[in-house]
Amino acid sequence: MTHIAGRHRVAAAVAVAGLVAAGAQLLGVTVARADDVKPSVPPGTEPSANAPLPIDAKSPGLKLPQGGTLAPPKILDLVEVVEDLGGEQRRQETNQNVMMALQSEVLFPENSAVFNAQAAARIQAIAQEINTQKATRIRVFGFTDDQGSYEHGKELSKQRADAVQAELAKTVTNPGVTYDVRGYSEDYPIADNSTEEGRKKNRRVEITFPRGAAG
Numbered sequence: 355m356t357h358i359a360g361r362h363r364v365a366a367a368v369a370v371a372g373l374v375a376a377g378a379q380l381l382g383v384t385v386a387r388a389d390d391v392k393p394s395v396p397p398g399t400e401p402s403a404n405a406p407l408p409i410d411a412k413s414p415g416l417k418l419p420q421g422g423t424l425a426p427p428k429i430l431d432l433v434e435v436v437e438d439l440g441g442e443q444r445r446q447e448t449n450q451n452v453m454m455a456l457q458s459e460v461l462f463p464e465n466s467a468v469f470n471a472q473a474a475a476r477i478q479a480i481a482q483e484i485n486t487q488k489a490t491r492i493r494v495f496g497f498t499d500d501q502g503s504y505e506h507g508k509e510l511s512k513q514r515a516d517a518v519q520a521e522l523a524k525t526v527t528n529p530g531v532t533y534d535v536r537g538y539s540e541d542y543p544i545a546d547n548s549t550e551e552g553r554k555k556n557r558r559v560e561i562t563f564p565r566g567a568a569g
Contacts, residue, residue, distance in 0.1 A: 512537025
């Protein structure tokens with residue numbers, strides 16, 4: 355994408371903490387197209403709870419009534435991130451979800467949505483894990499860096515997400531699977547777009563699905 359002077363956005367790291375269901379599950383494969391929807395954060399990455407409010411330890415409202423008991427403890431989402439040495443593939447896992455991010459360079463030639471020779475094998479490996487996890491709700495989101503026009507990035511990121519979804523569908527065999535496929539252009543960067551290293555990380559396709567039979 356061609357550089358446009360004056361366009362620079364500060365990267366914002368977003369914690370993944372839950373997956374929102376994408377429509378009703380149907381027999382066969384359903385692909386949700388939501389190109390015009392632009393939430394404040396990518397769906398499925400919203401925090402699972404609000405930030406805690408200040409607590410007054412002496413407040414009488416904190417005292418248990420006679421015979422009262424505490425609620426069962428709640429296990430908060432823990433995030434584990436594993437990235438290969440070149441940063442080409444990143445795995446982010448919580449108690450509920452798995453997110454696999456592939457840099458665009460390992461899937462596509464520059465400024466293209468046509469797979470290179472190695473792309474299919476990488477995507478099929480992820481599809482096999484989706485089968486193992488028995489996931490039926492799969493999100494495929496494409497992203498670009500901030501170079502060039504937003505509109506071109508939107509189109510390219512969506513085309514790449516579509517290509518990845520089509521390849522996943524060849525191997526994913528879980529019944530009733532649904533796909534949510536979107537292109538976000540330069541929105542939601544995970545690294546600094548002022549450096550080539552950062553831009554390379556931002557050019558990516560993310561595949562997210564629930565863990566275990568809960569999907």
